Amino acid sequence: MSKAEKITLTVTGLMMLAGLAAYGYQFKEGLIVTNMANPYSWGLYVSGLAFFVGNAAGGLVLSSLIYLFGVKSLKPFAKLGALAAFANVTAAMLSILPDIGQPLRALNVLFHPQLLSPLVWDVAVLNLYAVLSLIYLYILMLPELKGPLAKIAIKVDNPEEFSEKWAKRLAPFSLIAAVGIHVITAWIFATQGAREWWNTAILAPDFVAVAMASGTALVFIVSIFVYGAKEEYQPAYRIMALIMAIATFVHIFFMYNDFFIHIWYGNQESLDTLAVTLKEYAGVHAFEVLAPLVAVILLLSKKVRQSAFAVVACCSLLVLGVFAHRYLLMPAAFERVPLTLHPLGIQHGEWSAAIASGRYSPHGDTFVTKWDYFPSGIEFTVFLGVVAFVCFLLIVAIRTLPIVKEAK
Amino acid sequence: MKRGMVIDLEKCIGCRSCAVACKSHNAQPAGTWWNRVLTPGSEYHAVPPEAGMEYFLPIHCQHCENAPCEKVCPVGATYSTEDGEVLVDYERCIGCRYCMAACPYGVRQFNWQDPKKSMDQYQYSADYYPGNPRDFRLKGRLVYTLKRPKGIVEKCNFCVQYRAQGLDPACVRACPGKARFVGDLDDPKSEVSRMIRRRNGFNLLPDKGTKPTVYYLPPSRKEL
Ligand code: SF4
Ligand code: SF4
Numbered sequence: 001m002s003k004a005e006k007i008t009l010t011v012t013g014l015m016m017l018a019g020l021a022a023y024g025y026q027f028k029e030g031l032i033v034t035n036m037a038n039p040y041s042w043g044l045y046v047s048g049l050a051f052f053v054g055n056a057a058g059g060l061v062l063s064s065l066i067y068l069f070g071v072k073s074l075k076p077f078a079k080l081g082a083l084a085a086f087a088n089v090t091a092a093m094l095s096i097l098p099d100i101g102q103p104l105r106a107l108n109v110l111f112h113p114q115l116l117s118p119l120v121w122d123v124a125v126l127n128l129y130a131v132l133s134l135i136y137l138y139i140l141m142l143p144e145l146k147g148p149l150a151k152i153a154i155k156v157d158n159p160e161e162f163s164e165k166w167a168k169r170l171a172p173f174s175l176i177a178a179v180g181i182h183v184i185t186a187w188i189f190a191t192q193g194a195r196e197w198w199n200t201a202i203l204a205p206d207f208v209a210v211a212m213a214s215g216t217a218l219v220f221i222v223s224i225f226v227y228g229a230k231e232e233y234q235p236a237y238r239i240m241a242l243i244m245a246i247a248t249f250v251h252i253f254f255m256y257n258d259f260f261i262h263i264w265y266g267n268q269e270s271l272d273t274l275a276v277t278l279k280e281y282a283g284v285h286a287f288e289v290l291a292p293l294v295a296v297i298l299l300l301s302k303k304v305r306q307s308a309f310a311v312v313a314c315c316s317l318l319v320l321g322v323f324a325h326r327y328l329l330m331p332a333a334f335e336r337v338p339l340t341l342h343p344l345g346i347q348h349g350e351w352s353a354a355i356a357s358g359r360y361s362p363h364g365d366t367f368v369t370k371w372d373y374f375p376s377g378i379e380f381t382v383f384l385g386v387v388a389f390v391c392f393l394l395i396v397a398i399r400t401l402p403i404v405k406e407a408k
Numbered sequence: 409m410k411r412g413m414v415i416d417l418e419k420c421i422g423c424r425s426c427a428v429a430c431k432s433h434n435a436q437p438a439g440t441w442w443n444r445v446l447t448p449g450s451e452y453h454a455v456p457p458e459a460g461m462e463y464f465l466p467i468h469c470q471h472c473e474n475a476p477c478e479k480v481c482p483v484g485a486t487y488s489t490e491d492g493e494v495l496v497d498y499e500r501c502i503g504c505r506y507c508m509a510a511c512p513y514g515v516r517q518f519n520w521q522d523p524k525k526s527m528d529q530y531q532y533s534a535d536y537y538p539g540n541p542r543d544f545r546l547k548g549r550l551v552y553t554l555k556r557p558k559g560i561v562e563k564c565n566f567c568v569q570y571r572a573q574g575l576d577p578a579c580v581r582a583c584p585g586k587a588r589f590v591g592d593l594d595d596p597k598s599e600v601s602r603m604i605r606r607r608n609g610f611n612l613l614p615d616k617g618t619k620p621t622v623y624y625l626p627p628s629r630k631e632l
Contacts, residue, residue, distance in 0.1 A: 101503020
């Protein structure tokens with residue numbers, strides 16, 4: 001293990017501990033230690049769910065490309081993909097857990113599932129995906145489970161053949177599951193008629209597009225770290241860059257297509273909703289669009305792909321842009337009060353019914369029509385703890401399991 | 409039987425007595441208001457809007473027939489009774505707040521911390537803990553309790569605990585203007601059905617398709 005890895009492990013380990021401590025504090029005090037309030041009831045934690053679910057796409061998408069469409073050059077990355085998928089889908093669940101007010105009752109989802117709830121579907125499909133990516137990883141590693149790891153290998157006559165056969169058989173399912181987690185996560189939001197910002201048919205396809213971009217970017221980063229930007233891997237890297245570029249273009253098209261039709265029609269409520277993203281959060285919006293665009297355009301150049309540093313920088317930029325995109329899932333949904341009326345007898349008047357904030361502030365109003373949310377230190381610490389968990393798990397797994405093809 | 413409420417905006421004087429009665433009877437933690445009365449078009453309550461006439465709008469859970477809050481609840485903590493009340497089971501709720509995102513009326517409220525702590529914060533006097541002291545269970549499910557656990561969602565429960573005693577909700581009884589009426593919306597001859605028919609009863613946000621069982625009667629004369 002290199003020195004850099006050791007340092008990363010220590011740092012991410014400490015970050016995880018800090019996240020855990022922050023969560024312990026929140027557990028004791030309640031969600032009052034976040035900056036959410038009744039009118040703005042979901043924040044960073046739920047954005048985190050969408051973010052990590054998106055990142056989890058890469059793995060199984062790559063694997064299915066290999067085994068369904070025969071893109072052989074991606075083969076060395078299949079295991080990395082499955083591992084990244086597992087790490088991120090677990091992170092998604094870890095990210096949503098602190099959002100729950102009564103964590104000790106979380107298992108009610110199993111004991112009393114209410115089958116109309118998209119949240120129940122999401123819990124089911126995320127767990128399924130986690131299991132599936134583990135099985136996938138295991139099958140792909142099977143031929144190389146030797147030495148001390150032989151203990152966990154199932155006995156088959158020809159591990160290579162077995163692994164190949166089952167990877168192929170599982171591929172269609174993993175593709176469906178990979179698309180499924182994004183569609184269902186999107187449905188959590190898109191089904192909600194109360195929130196203009198989410199309630200659009202484009203949300204689910206857009207989640208898939210974003211996930212293709214950020215999920216692939218993540219596998220790309222990890223690949224560079226373990227394999228470097230060597231010439232023999234360039235064909236695979238080209239494919240990854242292409243997937244990211246196409247996905248990003250499609251995503252941006254979906255997003256502006258949706259904005260366009262609303263702006264054209266000019267319904268005041270839609271305009272108010274859009275104004276939150278386009279005006280109030282103009283800077284963040286510019287970043288969520290420009291960062292991924294610049295990243296994928298740069299990555300289309302072979303020169304860029306040949307520099308390990310440039311690839312990591314571009315992919316990180318894209319992932320950060322996608323994070324900004326996920327962050328923006330909340331403001332336009334919660335800053336505008338859904339109960340906005342046209343009071344009787346007033347011309348063109350729009351008026352929002354104030355909501356009890358539920359939080360004491362010596363100088364603030366009891367009923368508010370707008371809540372300015374920015375995550376609290378506790379929320380950031382918990383979230384960064386989950387990010388650290390992903391890095392930690394990736395490094396430990398890559399070093400202890402036969403995931404990387406040995407350089408000959 | 410579909411239990412519903414009619415609020416006559418002509419009679420509402422904006423005194424917020426209903427909100428106060430609701431809050432004390434139902435032991436709402438400091439900062440939590442199941443019931444609120446606002447002045448549409450105006451930034452301040454009881455101040456006429458610049459461009460129009462003043463009337464008052466009481467808002468609480470609309471006990472929707474097609475309740476998104478119920479449909480999103482992953483554990484069935486939010487559920488509706490046979491008579492159409494939408495209730496929260498305080499022992500079942502996991503505090504995911506999905507229902508708060510789902511409700512278009514902004515009536516659901518979360519216990520961000522232990523209610524006792526918020527009472528201290530609001531500097532309620534130490535021995536002040538208003539509210540009906542007895543727990544109430546409807547077919548075994550805890551739908552009213554004096555001391556709320558932190559981390560759960562609550563909202564208007566149509567005073568089911570009083571209904572069992574044959575009483576109207578606290579807001580109905582407390583309203584000095586007698587602006588609130590409860591009755592069977594399924595029965596065309598009931599007083600509430602008749603009022604809705606004759607006085608052009610309307611719902612809030614009908615286009616959201618939630619089918620509220622709370623109806624409002626438009627004010628004909630507005631005070632200035
Ligand atoms: S008003 Fe809101 S909380 Fe009440 S039933 Fe309708 S959606 Fe649910
Ligand atoms: S917060 Fe409670 S009542 Fe609301 S959806 Fe979640 S579990 Fe159901």
